[in-house]
Amino acid sequence: MDFTLLLLTSLLSFLLGYLRYRFTYWELRGIPQLRPHFLFGHFFRLQSVHLSELLQETYDAFRGSAKVAGTYVFLRPLAVVLDLDLVKAVLIRDFNKFVDRRSFHGDTLTANLFNLQGEEWRALRTKLSPTFTSGKMKYMFGTVSSVAKQLGGTFDELVGSQGAVLELHDLMARYTTDVIGSCAFGTGCNSLRDPQAEFRQVGRRLFQNSNRSIRWRIFRMTYLSSLVKLGLPVRIFHPDITKFFNRIVSETVELREREQIRRNDFMDLLLDLRRQENGKGLTMEQMAAQVFVFFVAGFETSSSNMSYALFELAKNQDVQQKLRMEINDSLAKHGKITYEAMMEMPYLDQTITETLRKYPALSSLTRLASEDYEIPSPDGGDPVVLEKGTSVHIPVLAIHYDPEMYPEPHEFRPERFAPDACRERHPTAFLGFGDGPRNCIGLRFGRMQVKVGLITLLRRFRFSLPPGSPTQLKVTKRNVILLPSEGVRLQVDPVESRLM
Numbered sequence: 218m219d220f221t222l223l224l225l226t227s228l229l230s231f232l233l234g235y236l237r238y239r240f241t242y243w244e245l246r247g248i249p250q251l252r253p254h255f256l257f258g259h260f261f262r263l264q265s266v267h268l269s270e271l272l273q274e275t276y277d278a279f280r281g282s283a284k285v286a287g288t289y290v291f292l293r294p295l296a297v298v299l300d301l302d303l304v305k306a307v308l309i310r311d312f313n314k315f316v317d318r319r320s321f322h323g324d325t326l327t328a329n330l331f332n333l334q335g336e337e338w339r340a341l342r343t344k345l346s347p348t349f350t351s352g353k354m355k356y357m358f359g360t361v362s363s364v365a366k367q368l369g370g371t372f373d374e375l376v377g378s379q380g381a382v383l384e385l386h387d388l389m390a391r392y393t394t395d396v397i398g399s400c401a402f403g404t405g406c407n408s409l410r411d412p413q414a415e416f417r418q419v420g421r422r423l424f425q426n427s428n429r430s431i432r433w434r435i436f437r438m439t440y441l442s443s444l445v446k447l448g449l450p451v452r453i454f455h456p457d458i459t460k461f462f463n464r465i466v467s468e469t470v471e472l473r474e475r476e477q478i479r480r481n482d483f484m485d486l487l488l489d490l491r492r493q494e495n496g497k498g499l500t501m502e503q504m505a506a507q508v509f510v511f512f513v514a515g516f517e518t519s520s521s522n523m524s525y526a527l528f529e530l531a532k533n534q535d536v537q538q539k540l541r542m543e544i545n546d547s548l549a550k551h552g553k554i555t556y557e558a559m560m561e562m563p564y565l566d567q568t569i570t571e572t573l574r575k576y577p578a579l580s581s582l583t584r585l586a587s588e589d590y591e592i593p594s595p596d597g598g599d600p601v602v603l604e605k606g607t608s609v610h611i612p613v614l615a616i617h618y619d620p621e622m623y624p625e626p627h628e629f630r631p632e633r634f635a636p637d638a639c640r641e642r643h644p645t646a647f648l649g650f651g652d653g654p655r656n657c658i659g660l661r662f663g664r665m666q667v668k669v670g671l672i673t674l675l676r677r678f679r680f681s682l683p684p685g686s687p688t689q690l691k692v693t694k695r696n697v698i699l700l701p702s703e704g705v706r707l708q709v710d711p712v713e714s715r716l717m
């Protein structure tokens with residue numbers, strides 16, 4: 218009995234000693250940290266899967282007094298970058314020391330561009346980059362605008378001549394699902410016509426709110442690679458999802474090769490890569506993994522951007538009116554929606570950027586230090602060192618709401634992104650698509666599908682807040698992407714004088 222008690226006491230002391238040591242990781246390296254609870258660390262500050270509360274608290278506590286601060290997710294130390302010059306160094310200047318994100322491998326779909334590391338990532342990024350040039354976007358413009366036409370038709374039916382209150386987030390997701398589906402597979406996914414279409418169902422499953430607790434999900438994401446290494450049965454994607462993407466890709470490839478079909482879309486460009494190097498350019502599995510990541514990274518980010526933009530335009534009628542006038546002027550000049558007409562709408566561009574400032578898809582960008590990295594002290598003292606293997610977070614949401622960069626940050630003002638205003642701000646003050654060699658590869662495509670969708674809707678419909686509806690949107694805590702948690706319900710009315 219005495220021995221058992223002694224053993225338990227020793228184990229407890231060891232555990233407490235270890236936790237105490239672990240939670241001084243940052244202090245021991247001269248980097249400030251929010252005071253963690255001696256037993257629970259920052260457990261109770263972990264309120265959302267995207268960690269935005271923890272990052273915001275760290276930013277608010279140390280911004281201005283340090284270039285970098287430390288925090289903890291369970292036992293893992295995270296470095297939070299607070300200084301925009303250091304953000305620029307991590308993402309751009311010293312990118313070679315921060316190439317990777319912390320990622321996990323297992324399922325074939327995880328061998329995608331977002332997840333890959335080191336040389337594998339570099340080689341694939343080089344191969345895929347030509348797929349997303351402005352020239353290639355021009356080719357795909359026709360496909361995007363024909364899906365946008367269907368979006369307009371769906372709205373015509375739902376809104377009628379009397380107007381209606383619509384939940385827009387699902388409608389926008391159906392539009393972007395059909396766009397990505399058409400550009401990636403050349404098949405009509407048909408989810409605008411049929412909300413239960415297979416692609417839309419897969420999309421819903423990928424982003425559905427899991428019933429598991431938020432802290433369990435953060436734990437799983439933080440330690441996934443370790444759990445896999447321990448041989449624990451951790452599933453990354455449901456086997457049905459993997460099967461679905463493998464099947465769709467192999468069917469599409471087979472059809473295109475058999476019928477000699479060419480559509481100048483993502484699939485054609487991936488097929489060109491596959492044929493390079495005598496068929497060794499890209500394997501079928503690699504193709505499926507890339508199509509999967511284009512789908513996952515491409516439809517929810519763009520559809521939530523469109524929903525947030527329409528919500529802000531409904532709240533800010535003067536901005537909506539100014540934007541509609543710009544759209545009508547450009548379309549009057551060009552006669553119809555063309556790539557060139559779209560490119561001549563600077564206020565639309567600013568509106569989308571301001572929407573991404575207020576509602577970035579990712580609340581933080583993450584990188585992994587591949588070697589020890591010295592950060593000079595602001596006051597000429599000893600430098601601090603981020604050790605090799607440290608997870609580095611750039612707190613995008615906190616930066617986008619910093620009143621020093623964006624006065625009255627809760628106000629929606631597209632004028633903040635007029636060229637002169639941008640020149641006066643730090644180049645990394647806006648991070649809606651990340652930055653540097655590992656930024657969003659689909660930026661141009663994402664912007665294009667959002668623009669074509671918004672042009673189609675705003676020229677024909679007026680958006681306003683239904684009486685008594687909330688003037689702030691709630692954002693989900695259960696997803697890595699910042700999505701509206703309860704949809705976006707707006708009053709939609711036909712614009713009286715249409716320009717067809």
Ligand code: HEM
Pocket residue numbers: 330331332342510511512514515516518519522573578579582583648649650651652653654655656657658659660662663664667
């Ligand atoms: C409005 C729409 C979009 C937003 C807001 C968005 C945002 C982002 C952000 C913030 C990142 C991380 C960048 C970084 O770490 O520096 C990213 C990465 C990525 N995005 Fe997007 N994205 C959008 C649309 C798309 C589309 C349409 C595609 C594909 C068709 C796409 C594919 C990717 C991929 C593959 C990566 C990983 C790049 C790499 O690691 O090399 N995204 N995106």
